[in-house]
Amino acid sequence: MSVKEATGNDANVQSPEDATAEGLDPAAKPAKAGKDDSRTDMVGKALGLLVLLGDEPRGASASELSRRAELPFSTTYRLLGSLTRDGFVDYEPEGRRYHLGLRIFQLGQRVSNHHGFAGTALPILRRVTDQTGEATILSVRDGQHHLTVNKVDGPQTFRVTSDPGHLGALHTTSVGKALVAFAEDGERERLLGELPLEPLTSLSITDRNAFRAEIEQVRRQGYAVMDEENELGMRAVAVPVLNSQGVAFASLATAVPVFRLSMDALLALVPLLQAAASELAARLPQR
Template sequence: MSVKEATGEDASPANPVEADAPVEVARPAKGESRTDMVGKALGLLVLLGDEPRGASAAEISRRADLPFSTTYRLLGSLTRDGFVDYEPDGRRYHLGLRIFQLGQAVSHHHGFAGTALPILRRVTEQTGEATILSVRDGIHHLTVNKVDGPQTFRVTSDPGHLGALHTTSVGKALVAFAEKEDRERLLEELPLEPLTALSITDRDAFRAEIEKVRRQGYAVMDEENELGMRAVAVPVFNSQGIAFASLATAVPVFRLSMEALVALVPLLQAAAVELSARLPQR
């Protein structure tokens, strides 16, 4: 064991400067199954997915609540197989291209790339603003596609981004038109942490907001998720009338009023009907 590993300081099995240090392959410790190791490795990938700037081995170890030596070995295996990249200058780990390739395969499998993108592009051509397609992933929404408008001011919710359900228009639409049992569970248990001073943090207020979304058929976000941004979203329904995705237009507040944004709802709803007919339903 190296001094760096023993002290918990950052080290990398993929650091080219340490060419004499072999890449350690993660092996189950005594009493630990291979399934346990796979779960821990996947957990590290999830943690790195929340770190767009990457993280050091020590930071990952702390966040994962794993011994540094275990984290180090797992990162070695993941780096070797291309699931994780190592940045020698900053001594930080990032998700690797292999993850991107798998994500693209999933996107194509569900039709989000080939089928959805032309529809999103058409909406953006008509609005001049960003169009976003999201699905629910547990207590978050996952951005699966986005088409930016021609303006220089970009929306930051890129494909692969996990966002809050209660502070976003896409998230509210997914909650409002989820199966009744799921909707009630989310209304009772969803964490309502504030992201801005305008975020909904009261459970009764959130329930009232979701009921309003169900009545009007669309959801809005007005600086609740990010100051300076607003959005409107509509559900994409499956054949049972349950939302399996949501479609949104997002704009900076200085460019469109909320009234002008809501006026885009019919356009979004028409696109959502087309997506519902073309996308594989989950």
């Protein structure tokens, strides 16, 4: 089904109320781009809007995106219209909010397949979950976040909510700590100095010296833990997936609800995760 068929229109992706509120005629044609809006510049702005939408799982209005991107509303409105027509963005008329579209998911799946995270990694993750009975998660670093690229749920009813495509904090998660601890030396120092240490629970590390000490401990012991720092009621252990230079290009974790496994029982799974990480390192492209 085309975007036009799904939405019932092809150009009026912004509600009349939104456009009128911003002083625009919703029936008017988009203004032509000025000299400052070169094709390359507009592509960059459109990509910036997609990145912002990726950080908003509940979506965002055109006005909110305009403010966050520091773009004129007319420019934001025009770009969102183009992105919606091409399927990169979906528009929700009821809430007047935009969301990432199916086209983005399709591209993401192709990237995952290209890097081997879907095909090559999945059997290994399944084998770990078969042995632990718990969720196994594979993540990579995406700037100042970790990105879940694959996950296999356990058979239990209570499951982990970090699905593929999820962006999470580095300082409050076991996968994130492993990625920071085993980053290249210069990059690790930059992250230690610049990561925003915002609390997600009362147990989150927010002191920079304490975070540095935590990362040093992760490097010494070869694994990282999360004990209700990212989400109350959940704990996890993660190991790095290392390239030939000893730098993490991914991290592998087992995550469980606190009522099901103690920390000691979770740490007993580290050798299993390390063996799986070594297999992943040998099979995955180290990009």
